[in-house]
Amino acid sequence: MSAITNAAATVLAQAEVVEQTADEAKSISAASGAGMAYGLAAIGPGIGIGYLVGQAVQAMARQPESAGQVQTTMFLGIAFTEALALIGFVVFILLKFV
Amino acid sequence: MFAALSNPAILLASEEGGGGVEFPPINLIVKWPAAFGEGTFYGFNKIALISMIAMIVPVILFLIAGRKASVVPRGIQNVMEVSVDFIEKQVVLPAIGKDGMRYLPMLMSMFFFIWIGNLFEIIPTSHMPANARMANPIMLAMVAWVMFIGVGVKHHGLKYFKDALFPPGVPKALYLLVTPIEFLSTFLIRPFSLAVRLFANMLAGHILLVTFSVLTITLFGAGILAIAGVLSFGMLVAFTAFEFMVAFLQAFIFSLLTAVYIGGALHPAH
Numbered sequence: 001m002s003a004i005t006n007a008a009a010t011v012l013a014q015a016e017v018v019e020q021t022a023d024e025a026k027s028i029s030a031a032s033g034a035g036m037a038y039g040l041a042a043i044g045p046g047i048g049i050g051y052l053v054g055q056a057v058q059a060m061a062r063q064p065e066s067a068g069q070v071q072t073t074m075f076l077g078i079a080f081t082e083a084l085a086l087i088g089f090v091v092f093i094l095l096k097f098v
Numbered sequence: 099m100f101a102a103l104s105n106p107a108i109l110l111a112s113e114e115g116g117g118g119v120e121f122p123p124i125n126l127i128v129k130w131p132a133a134f135g136e137g138t139f140y141g142f143n144k145i146a147l148i149s150m151i152a153m154i155v156p157v158i159l160f161l162i163a164g165r166k167a168s169v170v171p172r173g174i175q176n177v178m179e180v181s182v183d184f185i186e187k188q189v190v191l192p193a194i195g196k197d198g199m200r201y202l203p204m205l206m207s208m209f210f211f212i213w214i215g216n217l218f219e220i221i222p223t224s225h226m227p228a229n230a231r232m233a234n235p236i237m238l239a240m241v242a243w244v245m246f247i248g249v250g251v252k253h254h255g256l257k258y259f260k261d262a263l264f265p266p267g268v269p270k271a272l273y274l275l276v277t278p279i280e281f282l283s284t285f286l287i288r289p290f291s292l293a294v295r296l297f298a299n300m301l302a303g304h305i306l307l308v309t310f311s312v313l314t315i316t317l318f319g320a321g322i323l324a325i326a327g328v329l330s331f332g333m334l335v336a337f338t339a340f341e342f343m344v345a346f347l348q349a350f351i352f353s354l355l356t357a358v359y360i361g362g363a364l365h366p367a368h
Contacts (some may be wrong), residue, residue: 072192076358079351086202086298093301097124 034095041088048081108187119316127308128230128301148218148228149211156210185209186355194250194356201360204245208238208299212296216345219304220338227300227345239293242356246340247285251361261366292355301350310334 018072056074132141163178171179185206190198215228229235250258262284263277310333317327 031198069192072188073355075347075351076354079295079355083295086295086302087291089298089302090294093124 020074030095034092037095038088041091042085045081046047049078052077052081119313120306121312124305127304128226130226144224144226145231145234147229148215148224148226149234151218152211152214152228155214156207177261182206188350189354189357193354194361197364198357198361201249201357205353205357208241208356209349212238212352213346213349215341216300216348218305219300219307219345220341225304225307227304228299229296229348230304232297235293235296238296238352239289242292242352242359243289245356246359246363249360250366252345253364254366258363258366288359292352296348296352297342303337303344306337307334307341310337 053074056070056077059070063070130144132143133147133221135141148313159174160178163175167175181201186199188203189205189209190202212229215234217227218224219227247258250262254261263280264273265276265280268276310330314327314330314334317323317330320327
């Protein structure tokens with residue numbers, strides 16, 4: 001009788017272990033997926049913002065009197081470009097922590 | 099003992115919790131227990147308190163500045179006039195134009211609410227930006243959304259929706275493609291990206307500061323690694339300065355984009 005209960009307990013414990021490792025595997029894949037998502041999402045906006053600010057600096061150097069307007073437009077462009085990276089960051093948070 | 103001292107990585111790894119740096123879970127750094135009314139609609143926590151302060155401080159500042167208004171501004175009146183001038187010259191005039199001056203008070207209060215809410219990210223003893231929770235940015239984005247649609251309907255009637263969804267000068271057959279894109283980008287993605295931009299920027303800054311704080315504390319308690327802790331502390335100071343700039347920039351960009359959307363609804367032919 002006690003041997004049967006012992007065996008059942010062992011099986012239960014093993015099932016628990018399997019479940020735990022499944023959870024761990026899920027969290028590990030979620031974490032690496034999250035890192036991947038943010039890393040990929042940062043490439044495009046990185047190039048974009050670099051190009052954008054470079055061109056803005058060139059415009060300001062050529063026409064210093066229009067620097068104010070160029071700066072405002074530059075910030076607008078940065079805001080639109082950056083949105084993609086930030087959505088990637090939100091995906092990272094959702095995958096990693098939620 | 100000697101081996102552990104000569105190899106600080108072992109010292110760091112041999113602490114409880116499996117070793118290494120112990121980062122707090124995300125709920126610990128963005129969720130705050132309510133002071134009263136937990137779980138009810140009047141639950142009042144740290145975010146609500148910061149939002150209240152962000153609402154009241156500009157009101158008080160402008161009341162003080164306007165109480166003894168003189169032609170030659172001095173002291174606080176000077177400061178507030180500079181801020182009004184900034185919003186006028188950098189936000190309203192480039193984005194809407196001369197006829198946008200009537201939206202200046204709204205953009206002004208939006209700017210100050212966001213800016214002061216953000217500034218609490220780096221104010222010691224608080225260290226929590228009010229806009230790092232989604233509730234505040236989504237409300238502000240909904241205000242901006244209702245505002246630009248309202249302005250469009252008020253000035254152009256239902257023709258505003260026609261102009262927004264069927265932009266003139268496009269071949270008829272292309273409307274099949276253009277109209278869904280315009281609908282998505284104007285009425286759904288605009289408020290969403292407005293809210294996410296503010297939220298994600300502030301949350302990212304908050305997590306960055308928490309990361310470097312935790313790293314600095316851990317390194318200072320790890321024997322010889324305290325030398326690296328000095329570098330980490332330097333980064334923490336630099337990022338605090340950076341977040342001070344980001345707090346201002348996000349408030350500026352939020353009001354600028356709201357102004358651009360209002361301007362687009364006001365002059366759809368742009």
